[in-house]
Amino acid sequence: MLPLLIAIANSVYLGLRTDQFLGSENLFNLIAQAMPLVITAIGQMFVVVVGDLDLSVGSLISFTTAILALDAPGYVTIPAVFLFAVLVGLSNGLVITRLNVHPIIATLAMQYVILGITRILRPVSGGTVPDIVIQSVGGSLFGVPMPVFWGIAVVLVAWKLLHGSRFGLHLFAIGGGVANGTPDAARNFGVPDRRNILLAYVACSCFTALAGVFLAGRIVSGDPNVGLLFELDAITAVAVGGTQLSGGIGSLQGTVIGALVLALLSNGMNLTNVSPFIQTAIKGGLLLLVVGLQTRKKMGL
Amino acid sequence: MACLVEMSNISKSFGGSKAVDGVSLKLMPGTVHALMGENGAGKSTLMKILAGVHQSDSGKIFRDGRKVGFETPREALEAGISTVFQELSLLANLTIAENMFLGREPVTAFGTIDRARMRRETRKALAALGLELNPDVLVSELSIAERQFVEIAHGIKADASVFILDEPTAALNAADVEVMNAQIRRLRDDGKAIVYISHRIDEIFGICDTMTVLKDGKLVATRPLSGMTPDSLIALMVGRELQDLFPARGTTSSETVLELEDFRIDPDSKPLSLHVNKGEIVALAGLEGQGQQQLLRSLAGLYRASTGSAFIKGKALPLPAQKPSGIRQLQARKVGFVPEDRKEEGLFLGLSIAHNIAVGLSSVHGELSIAHDYREAIAETMTSMNIRASGPSAPVGTLSGGNQQKVLLGRYLASGLDLLLIEEPTRGVDIGAKAEIYNLLRSFADAGGAILVLSRETVELIGLCDRIYVVHGKAIVAELPAETATEHQILNAALSA
Numbered sequence: 001m002l003p004l005l006i007a008i009a010n011s012v013y014l015g016l017r018t019d020q021f022l023g024s025e026n027l028f029n030l031i032a033q034a035m036p037l038v039i040t041a042i043g044q045m046f047v048v049v050v051g052d053l054d055l056s057v058g059s060l061i062s063f064t065t066a067i068l069a070l071d072a073p074g075y076v077t078i079p080a081v082f083l084f085a086v087l088v089g090l091s092n093g094l095v096i097t098r099l100n101v102h103p104i105i106a107t108l109a110m111q112y113v114i115l116g117i118t119r120i121l122r123p124v125s126g127g128t129v130p131d132i133v134i135q136s137v138g139g140s141l142f143g144v145p146m147p148v149f150w151g152i153a154v155v156l157v158a159w160k161l162l163h164g165s166r167f168g169l170h171l172f173a174i175g176g177g178v179a180n181g182t183p184d185a186a187r188n189f190g191v192p193d194r195r196n197i198l199l200a201y202v203a204c205s206c207f208t209a210l211a212g213v214f215l216a217g218r219i220v221s222g223d224p225n226v227g228l229l230f231e232l233d234a235i236t237a238v239a240v241g242g243t244q245l246s247g248g249i250g251s252l253q254g255t256v257i258g259a260l261v262l263a264l265l266s267n268g269m270n271l272t273n274v275s276p277f278i279q280t281a282i283k284g285g286l287l288l289l290v291v292g293l294q295t296r297k298k299m300g301l
Numbered sequence: 302m303a304c305l306v307e308m309s310n311i312s313k314s315f316g317g318s319k320a321v322d323g324v325s326l327k328l329m330p331g332t333v334h335a336l337m338g339e340n341g342a343g344k345s346t347l348m349k350i351l352a353g354v355h356q357s358d359s360g361k362i363f364r365d366g367r368k369v370g371f372e373t374p375r376e377a378l379e380a381g382i383s384t385v386f387q388e389l390s391l392l393a394n395l396t397i398a399e400n401m402f403l404g405r406e407p408v409t410a411f412g413t414i415d416r417a418r419m420r421r422e423t424r425k426a427l428a429a430l431g432l433e434l435n436p437d438v439l440v441s442e443l444s445i446a447e448r449q450f451v452e453i454a455h456g457i458k459a460d461a462s463v464f465i466l467d468e469p470t471a472a473l474n475a476a477d478v479e480v481m482n483a484q485i486r487r488l489r490d491d492g493k494a495i496v497y498i499s500h501r502i503d504e505i506f507g508i509c510d511t512m513t514v515l516k517d518g519k520l521v522a523t524r525p526l527s528g529m530t531p532d533s534l535i536a537l538m539v540g541r542e543l544q545d546l547f548p549a550r551g552t553t554s555s556e557t558v559l560e561l562e563d564f565r566i567d568p569d570s571k572p573l574s575l576h577v578n579k580g581e582i583v584a585l586a587g588l589e590g591q592g593q594q595q596l597l598r599s600l601a602g603l604y605r606a607s608t609g610s611a612f613i614k615g616k617a618l619p620l621p622a623q624k625p626s627g628i629r630q631l632q633a634r635k636v637g638f639v640p641e642d643r644k645e646e647g648l649f650l651g652l653s654i655a656h657n658i659a660v661g662l663s664s665v666h667g668e669l670s671i672a673h674d675y676r677e678a679i680a681e682t683m684t685s686m687n688i689r690a691s692g693p694s695a696p697v698g699t700l701s702g703g704n705q706q707k708v709l710l711g712r713y714l715a716s717g718l719d720l721l722l723i724e725e726p727t728r729g730v731d732i733g734a735k736a737e738i739y740n741l742l743r744s745f746a747d748a749g750g751a752i753l754v755l756s757r758e759t760v761e762l763i764g765l766c767d768r769i770y771v772v773h774g775k776a777i778v779a780e781l782p783a784e785t786a787t788e789h790q791i792l793n794a795a796l797s798a
Contacts, residue, residue, distance in 0.1 A: 185392055
């Protein structure tokens with residue numbers, strides 16, 4: 001609940017203190033700003049629920065923008081982006097479940113690999129992104145800006161996967177066993193644990209690629225550094241949202257709120273002219289505060 | 302009547318030691334079958350083979366006359382064999398209903414989980430046990446007894462006809478035991494076969510029809526319980542002559558090393574007092590889980606509830622000992638605590654023998670003191686303990702159980718302590734290593750040390766120790782000289798308390 005309270009308190013404060021905050025322009029802007037983090041954090045959550053981490057998401061976002069900014073038509077680059085995402089997820093998952101490499105090491109290695117390839121493809125930012133991507137992010141439908149629809153669609157898909165399917169339940173089961181120190185518990189129930197963990201990494205990469213597409217639409221070019229440190233922000237958002245990092249406990253709404261809290265915080269501090277360096281320090285303090293105050297072993301927030 | 306399950310000539314080895322050796326077992330419908338034996342007799346292993354957790358090396362399992370082999374617990378459950386193990390296997394972060402259906406969740410036409418149906422069927426399975434629990438409650442919020450009932454309900458829902466209950470009452474209080482027994486009778490009357498593993502003799506006679514006794518992995522006998530008495534059952538379980546494993550007893554002095562007065566393991570348990578003299582090995586015996594372990598652990602600060610006074614060589618030990626400082630407090634008074642589970646609590650499996658021994662030696666110095674050279678002391682310990690390894694740099698995890706246990710003891714014996722509190726000195730080690738360990742402990746006592754030891758193996762305590770305290774219900778109910786004590790006497794003292 002704490003993150004939600006922070007978010008509300010923050011909004012009320014900003015609403016009273018600044019004229020711009022409650023303006024519809026700023027609110028839509030806020031959604032657009034928050035969306036890449038929301039999507040990445042949701043993807044990250046699939047992996048955190050089974051007690052792992054995916055550090056490769058930051059590079060994957062940059063890589064996605066670089067692919068989209070290649071000199072090729074959208075009907076080639078957009079499917080290619082998701083194809084690569086699936087490949088990244090598969091190889092993360094296979095290395096972790098079959099070769100028994102620790103998730104932090106496996107995905108850290110993957111982060112470097114992708115980062116290297118991205119810098120070969122696009123050493124400095126530039127290029128142009130297909131029109132359809134720009135339109136789908138910057139345009140509006142029935143007077144409502146597109147990012148709102150992105151948010152709704154992503155949350156619906158993630159909700160279905162995490163809380164409305166056997167896959168999601170199995171992820172929670174695996175994570176619960178891992179957090180309890182009985183990693184075989186879920187397998188003993190007949191849950192195919194290695195396959196589900198593999199799919200969790202694939203889901204994480206796909207959501208991340210989606211965030212990359214969104215970002216590419218916003219910056220209208222490819223940028224090898226745009227995803228830098230995104231993995232840390234995503235993990236922060238998941239943790240602030242009440243998901244237990246050892247696995248098994250968490251909720252989608254928590255993760256969304258966690259990501260929104262981070263976005264609100266930086267939006268608010270930008271409006272009140274707080275230095276970005278101080279913003280970073282505050283973000284770290286918030287993470288410590290929220291995780292430290294959480295009573296563990298409880299569902300959701 | 303046809304039997305539901307027949308296990309024929311099952312054998313299983315772990316490493317070099319045979320845990321189960323050519324055991325056959327038949328389970329008939331409508332019976333409660335007690336599986337008896339000392340710890341390490343192979344009961345749990347045999348049942349884990351039937352439940353699909355382990356696979357047998359040789360032998361056959363027949364289910365309703367058909368030959369079967371279970372690779373996973375899931376396959377066993379699908380064949381109608383449900384297990385409630387000591388270590389619970391439910392997932393605490395999921396609800397009761399989710400646990401009941403995990404791995405086989407029903408889905409609706411839209412591909413979502415059919416939670417309404419899960420709730421309905423869970424309620425039905427719980428109702429079959431006469432329980433009214435909300436299917437949406439998280440398992441972490443249930444008591445141990447309720448969790449066990451949920452596991453049984455899980456079996457009922459899977460339409461199991463064979464239920465394996467591995468010490469279902471070990472963690473239950475008297476009222477819950479009654480409820481559990483009522484459930485077991487209900488299952489029996491429904492024509493199910495129940496395997497019941499318990500160390501509580503009175504329960505066995507209260508509920509079981511047939512019993513099978515295992516000893517050292519081998520089948521001793523299968524008999525109807527009606528012709529048995531507790532005495533004849535114990536005689537079957539003990540069976541063996543006291544082998545020539547134990548060293549001669551030493552002479553004890555009258556100097557007291559450890560003294561407990563008005564000591565309560567829990568605030569509401571009966572006060573107890575005991576003393577251990579220099580040169581003496583004293584045992585805490587009794588049925589499993591009666592408070593022997595809590596008694597030792599409370600001195601080390603690993604079990605907090607105790608009150609009373611404790612004196613080590615006349616100096617008071619502050620109680621209750623605190624968890625972060627308890628062990629160091631003991632160390633400062635030259636007392637060592639040797640935990641039961643050498644793999645989890647005792648040794649650093651990935652580190653070398655030398656490291657594992659040096660930890661004990663260097664722990665008496667300050668954190669920032671200059672490192673000492675322990676090579677000689679380590680080499681000496683390895684020779685005197687006869688630790689068989691390629692050298693002091695061999696990782697402890699690669700050693701056999703017996704050698705691991707010797708490294709663990711070596712750590713404490715090498716640090717020049719006066720009193721050792723030892724849990725299960727020979728758990729999971731072979732007979733040769735056992736004899737060596739007994740000799741080491743005796744020579745430690747002869748050299749002026751004192752030992753307070755607990756073990757599930759009563760024979761071991763009788764052979765090794767000088768005096769035996771029988772613990773039951775977290776109180777000391779008898780004190781016996783070990784020289785004349787028998788297993789029978791000890792069991793009797795515990796059961797009649």
